[in-house]
Amino acid sequence: MPKFIEAIKGFGVTFGTMFKKPITEEYPEKPGPVAKRYHGRHQLNRYPDGLEKCIGCELCAWACPADAIYVEGADNTEHERYSPGERYGRVYQINYLRCIGCGLCIEACPTRALTMTNEYEMADDNRADLIWGKDKLLAPLRSGMLPPPHPMAPGATDDDYYLGNIGPVPDKITEEAR
Template identity: 50%
Template sequence: MFQGLLTTLKSMFEKPVTIQYPEQKRPVRERFRGRHTLKRYENGLEKCIGCALCAAACPSDAIFVEAAENTDEERYSPGERYASTYEINMLRCIFCGFCEDACPTEAIVLGDNYELTFTDRGSAIYTKEMLIEPVKEGGKPTPQVTPPGVFTRSVPEMKDPAD
């Protein structure tokens, strides 16, 4: 009985760990998994090639990917295909990171944004336009027009099979 009272008295003089949340934000840990982001290359092309490996790896079936063919007149990614539709249902997502691990081009990344609020079920489905990062300085927005056969030379990570 006295040991509990002693513990209570000791804690009265310690500094509280409470923070004022909207004004002060605690930094997240290095391995924290938050809101998803679809990445781009430096030249503005999307990293996602529409392979749907992220959707296959997702244990909660939260990701839907529909692929379409790239053309030289309309190029979205350096590969043959791109994700014409990319949706993540955030109500189903368990933030496991399997999608990030399964992606061969490192297109999907779980960031550090944890402020996710929804007013209805429809607003919990994040579309490609909501997930893709903006074009970096010096890049061109997609779709891009590319000369035939040189679409992979602008991306440093990939090599042209003809070389």
């Protein structure tokens, strides 16, 4: 008799769940919400005038335990300036086949050039497309930003950029540059 009661209890659990509304996520069609602080793909940031924050120091590559980052720095010139200061990251690549999402590269960056967005859809069917270059990693140009290369703001020094004393370029100048 006790085995019969146990079987009835088991069927009770089964029947109880049979008539509940299923919880189904329709992921590819309707992606769910993402937490604001979720660490997804990387992004190379810009200053408000459009110059890149990356100075090509390679600290992010040295900090990466998976060896997923490759940086090749180059010198800025007065005619071709991509970032304030002496250097910029000429080549910047992140291999998402190797990246473990630990965030050590973010902590190592002295200029806050590298941050992580909350975008998580990076899957692909081609291995070569999972090595993201600077063209995919750079933050998009917003209103008031000029695409580099261009000179630093008139009268500004490297310190002004690093201390956040540089604002966006006026729209009139931005339209002339385009």
